[in-house]
Amino acid sequence: LRRNPGEIEFHQAVREVLESIGPVLGKDPEYAEHKIIERICEPERQIIFRVPWEDDQGEVHINRGFRVEFNSALGPYKGGLRFHPSVYLGIVKFLGFEQIFKNGLTGLPIGGGKGGSDFDPKGRSDREIMRFCQSFMTELYRHLGEYTDVPAGDIGVGGREIGYLFGQYKRITNRYESGVITGKGLTYGGAQVRTEATGYGCAFFVEEMLKARGTSFDGRRVVVSGAGNVAIYCIEKVQQLGGTVVACSDSSGYVVDEKGIDLDLLKQIKGVERRRLSAYAERRGTDATFVAGRSVWEVPCEVAMPSATENEITGKDAEAMVRGGCMAVGEGANMPTTPEGIRVFQQAGVSFGPGKAANAGGVATSALEMQQNASRDRWTFEFSERKLQEIMKDIHRRCLQTADEYGMPGDYVAGANIDGFKRVADAMLAMGLI
Ligand code: NDP
Numbered sequence: 001l002r003r004n005p006g007e008i009e010f011h012q013a014v015r016e017v018l019e020s021i022g023p024v025l026g027k028d029p030e031y032a033e034h035k036i037i038e039r040i041c042e043p044e045r046q047i048i049f050r051v052p053w054e055d056d057q058g059e060v061h062i063n064r065g066f067r068v069e070f071n072s073a074l075g076p077y078k079g080g081l082r083f084h085p086s087v088y089l090g091i092v093k094f095l096g097f098e099q100i101f102k103n104g105l106t107g108l109p110i111g112g113g114k115g116g117s118d119f120d121p122k123g124r125s126d127r128e129i130m131r132f133c134q135s136f137m138t139e140l141y142r143h144l145g146e147y148t149d150v151p152a153g154d155i156g157v158g159g160r161e162i163g164y165l166f167g168q169y170k171r172i173t174n175r176y177e178s179g180v181i182t183g184k185g186l187t188y189g190g191a192q193v194r195t196e197a198t199g200y201g202c203a204f205f206v207e208e209m210l211k212a213r214g215t216s217f218d219g220r221r222v223v224v225s226g227a228g229n230v231a232i233y234c235i236e237k238v239q240q241l242g243g244t245v246v247a248c249s250d251s252s253g254y255v256v257d258e259k260g261i262d263l264d265l266l267k268q269i270k271g272v273e274r275r276r277l278s279a280y281a282e283r284r285g286t287d288a289t290f291v292a293g294r295s296v297w298e299v300p301c302e303v304a305m306p307s308a309t310e311n312e313i314t315g316k317d318a319e320a321m322v323r324g325g326c327m328a329v330g331e332g333a334n335m336p337t338t339p340e341g342i343r344v345f346q347q348a349g350v351s352f353g354p355g356k357a358a359n360a361g362g363v364a365t366s367a368l369e370m371q372q373n374a375s376r377d378r379w380t381f382e383f384s385e386r387k388l389q390e391i392m393k394d395i396h397r398r399c400l401q402t403a404d405e406y407g408m409p410g411d412y413v414a415g416a417n418i419d420g421f422k423r424v425a426d427a428m429l430a431m432g433l434i
Contacts, residue, residue, distance in 0.1 A: 007090030009310060013097045013335060014041055016342075020417035023406045034433070036425045043096065044077075045069040048089070049139040051117055053132045056125055064088075065136050067115035069149055070096040073427040076147055077113030078103055078363060080154030080183075083132075083161070085120040092116055094310070095154070098334055099363070101420030102356040105395055108367040112424075113149055115140070121156045133164035141169050146179035146374075152366050153183045155309065158229055159195065163188075178373035182366035191369035193384040194362075199233025199332060200385065201361015201392050202305060202353075206330035207241055208396035209351040209412075210303070213327065217243035223301035225249045226308030227270045227277055230332040230359065234305050235261055247299040249308060250277045254296035257288040300324030307332030315340030322348040331355035342413065357395050357416040364391045 004010055018037070025031055051063040066089060069077040079099040082091070092114050100112030119132055143149055153162055162183045169180055184190035193200070203217075210216050222243040224231050227250045235245045244260045250270070255261075255277050262284060269279045281290035297304070297317040304326050306312055310333065313321075318341040321329075329345055330353040331337060337345070337352075345352045365388055372379060379387075399415030408414045428434075 004090075004093070007093055009094035009335070010090045010097060012339065013094040016335075016339065016413070017097070017101065017417050017421065020414045021421050024418055024422065030429060031425055034429055036428055039428065040071065040100070040421075040424065041097070043068050043070045043093065044072060045143075046089070046093075047115075047140075047143055051119065051132065051136050051139070053128075053135045055128050063117050063119040063132070065115070065117045065139060066092045067140060067143055067149070067151075068092050068096040068113060069143070070112045070114070071100040071424060072111035073424050073431065074104060075109035075111045076145075077149040078110035078152070078366065079112055079114040080116075080152045081157045081161075081165075082114070082116035082154040083119045083121050083156030084116070085118055087116045087118045091310075095334055098356055100424055101417060102360045103363055104420040104423035105357060105398070105416055106360050106364040106367065106391060107394065107423075108364060110150075110363065110367050113151075114154075115151060116154065116157070119156075121161075126160070129161060130164045133161055134168045137165050137168035138172065141172050144169065144180050146177055146370070150179065150366075150370065151181055152363070153229070155228070159183065159185055179370045182369045184369070189373055191365065191372050191384060192379060192381040193388055194365045194369050195229065196233040196236070196385075197365035197388055198230045198359050198362030199235070199307065200237045201364070201388055202230070202234050202307070202330050202332040202358045203237035203241060204361065204389050204392035205353050205358040205396055206238075206303060206305065206328055208393055209328050209330065209353055212396075212400065213351060215327075217241040217303070220244070220302045221246055221300070222303045222305065223247045223296060223299050224305045224307055224332070225254075225296045225312060225336070226306075226333065227266060228308070230362075231307040232263070232267060232270065234307050234332050235266070236263055238303075238305070239263065243303065246301065247296050248277070249296040251308075252276045252278065253290060253292040253294060254299070255280050255288055255290050256299055257284065259287050297321060300326075302327055304329045305332050306336035308336065309333055310335040311338050313337040313341040315344055317341060318344035321345075322350060326350055329353065330358040332359050334359065346411070346413075351410070352412055353396075354413045354416055356420060357399050357412060360395055361388050361392055364388065
């Protein structure tokens with residue numbers, strides 16, 4: 001705490017992992033002897049830089065850019081870039097820390113990192129976004145490389161931004177290094193299913209959790225928060241699996257549509273027109289209601305898939321959700337449930353899939369994109385989706401198996417943290433004091 005003052009989200013993420021891995025440290029004293037915990041909590045490298053850019057009126061703006069290269073024991077640093085006004089070092093470090101264990105859990109050769117900027121893309125023109133991305137990459141490029149550090153998207157960074165970032169990297173370095181960034185467009189080295197992967201993967205993970213309870217998505221009432229990349233493809237896959245998504249949200253409020261969210265309309269409004277969610281209700285007519293400024297978690301559901309941002313489900317929300325019949329929660333976002341919320345769910349016997357496990361499909365598919373780039377190969381959509389589903393099933397199986405092994409049956413949080421930690425810690429031990 002003294003070493004990282006004010007970084008509250010980072011403290012929260014570290015505390016959650018450390019609370020889970022006590023039994024591992026008890027069983028294997030080597031980790032403590034070699035100070036693995038102290039080492040794993042300290043990023044290998046943190047880069048903070050100035051991002052100057054000019055808006056359409058010629059006014060100059062200065063933002064702050066970040067890249068935290070947290071741990072490369074398993075592979076090159078891998079993790080997204082977030083553009084949102086709330087971004088500061090504490091957020092980037094929490095995301096980077098989570099990413100280490102998530103990436104370990106996938107079983108793929110990727111280390112953990114995260115980055116971003118306090119730039120607010122809302123209301124900015126395409127040209128402004130491009131100029132910002134170019135300026136951001138003009139500093140960041142020197143720290144990246146397919147064997148060093150490979151960013152991707154996150155909040156505020158989608159296909160458009162990845163294109164501008166990759167273009168500037170290519171221009172500055174004079175290298176067509178496809179594997180330096182993931183989430184690329186299909187016309188220039190992107191992989192099938194990467195856009196859909198986090199949302200689809202989360203739905204596959206929850207499907208496994210429901211199977212473990214002897215049930216399925218069929219006919220279930222589902223609420224998904226957010227209306228961005230993760231939320232949209234989560235809704236799409238849940239609908240394909242037979243669930244009815246009755247509500248979703250953005251930072252202005254939420255929309256309830258009892259007949260089920262009209263996905264084409266949602267994609268048009270959020271993805272193409274980049275408008276607020278109220279426009280969905282206006283266009284959908286009497287079937288949908290928009291509720292401004294309130295939390296979507298007041299809408300009762302059987303399955304909850306928070307896919308917007310951190311700490312969106314409080315202890316009070318969780319209590320109301322349990323009373324409303326919620327039986328499973330799969331975190332599409334990173335750390336969307338507060339520690340109190342997690343306690344409420346677990347004590348009530350709700351199957352709780354933490355982000356580290358449930359949303360790992362995005363980064364796993366990024367690793368598949370790197371694999372295709374390295375071999376100059378292109379896989380089909382069907383093949384890639386099958387791979388993603390296998391990975392999510394495997395993560396689910398390992399979470400349960402590890403939780404069982406350490407005497408905490410059904411505890412996905414402990415299973416994910418312990419399995420991810422052991423993979424990274426064992427590699428660190430093998431490499432000596434680095
Ligand atoms: P997007 O920017 O595409 O969408 C984010 C959505 O969440 C938007 O609807 C946004 O509303 C809403 N939102 C963001 N911040 C807030 C806030 N402070 N309060 C209320 N609503 C908010 O991001 P993604 O879908 O990519 O990311 C969503 C979550 O998933 C994040 O936690 C991210 O870290 C996590 N994640 C993403 C992965 C990916 O592959 N993209 C991989 C793994 C995890 P509005 O548009 O109004 O701001």
